[in-house]
Amino acid sequence: MAIIQTTGPPQDTNLIQLLLLLRTAKDLGAKSVTAVVPYFAYARQMRRGRSGECVSAEVVVNLVECVGADRFVTVNAHAPEILEWFKIPVENLSAITLLANFFKQQGLEGAFSFAPDDGALDLAKEGDRVLKGGYGCLDKMRDKITGEINVVEKAFNVKDRDVVVFDDIISTGATMQTAVKILKAQKARRVYAACVHPIFAEGAFERILSAGAEGVVGTDCVSNKVNVVSVAPVIVEALQRQL
Numbered sequence: 339m340a341i342i343q344t345t346g347p348p349q350d351t352n353l354i355q356l357l358l359l360l361r362t363a364k365d366l367g368a369k370s371v372t373a374v375v376p377y378f379a380y381a382r383q384m385r386r387g388r389s390g391e392c393v394s395a396e397v398v399v400n401l402v403e404c405v406g407a408d409r410f411v412t413v414n415a416h417a418p419e420i421l422e423w424f425k426i427p428v429e430n431l432s433a434i435t436l437l438a439n440f441f442k443q444q445g446l447e448g449a450f451s452f453a454p455d456d457g458a459l460d461l462a463k464e465g466d467r468v469l470k471g472g473y474g475c476l477d478k479m480r481d482k483i484t485g486e487i488n489v490v491e492k493a494f495n496v497k498d499r500d501v502v503v504f505d506d507i508i509s510t511g512a513t514m515q516t517a518v519k520i521l522k523a524q525k526a527r528r529v530y531a532a533c534v535h536p537i538f539a540e541g542a543f544e545r546i547l548s549a550g551a552e553g554v555v556g557t558d559c560v561s562n563k564v565n566v567v568s569v570a571p572v573i574v575e576a577l578q579r580q581l
């Protein structure tokens with residue numbers, strides 16, 4: 339059987355519910371339980387950035403395993419390397435093709451696929467396989483203490499062109515805001531923000547639009563007003579695959 343429970347805000351409540359559901363399914367005799375967690379809370383913290391911080395990704399991986407999950411399925415894990423800590427089989431699905439297909443259907447075939455940092459470059463490449471307008475990324479650095487974002491100046495082939503910026507997650511919106519501003523300053527025509535996990539801390543949506551984005555599109559991995567694209571097709575496919 340599969341238990342589908344995402345762990346977006348309120349993440350603590352949703353995470354506890356996930357653990358209780360998994361445990362109960364096993365207690366009641368389920369032979370094998372797949373945990374489908376489209377957004378995996380706490381998984382961004384895969385190392386101790388600052389002294390005293392918790393490596394929360396390791397804790398949540400251990401919890402899911404220890405309540406008895408037999409298989410784990412997630413979507414665009416921010417740091418796929420944390421999935422190696424699982425001893426059970428794991429699948430890290432991608433929703434980028436679904437997002438890119440949405441833009442293609444909206445007439446944006448040929449748009450430039452962009453990533454707001456080099457960690458997301460593979461997402462832009464995946465978007466480009468659908469949109470076929472080329473891809474690129476920013477060199478972004480974020481100060482661990484202040485959260486301030488700095489980017490290396492670079493010119494992109496975006497003048498008078500539509501651009502889709504793909505990222506795995508939007509939290510404060512500062513990363514996306516920076517990318518949109520730079521693209522608009524380089525005279526991109528329409529810039530759209532696309533993400534798999536629209537966490538959206540307060541003000542994130544407005545921040546991105548105020549930078550000049552035409553629109554913000556997210557998947558339903560996290561419940562939000564920008565849920566335009568459903569990840570159900572990739573989850574169904576994964577569940578139909580034999581282990």
Ligand code: R5P
Binds near residue numbers: 457511512
């Ligand atoms: C960073 O590496 C991630 O891919 C996202 O770009 C980042 O977590 C987004 O955070 P925020 O919206 O707070 O800038």
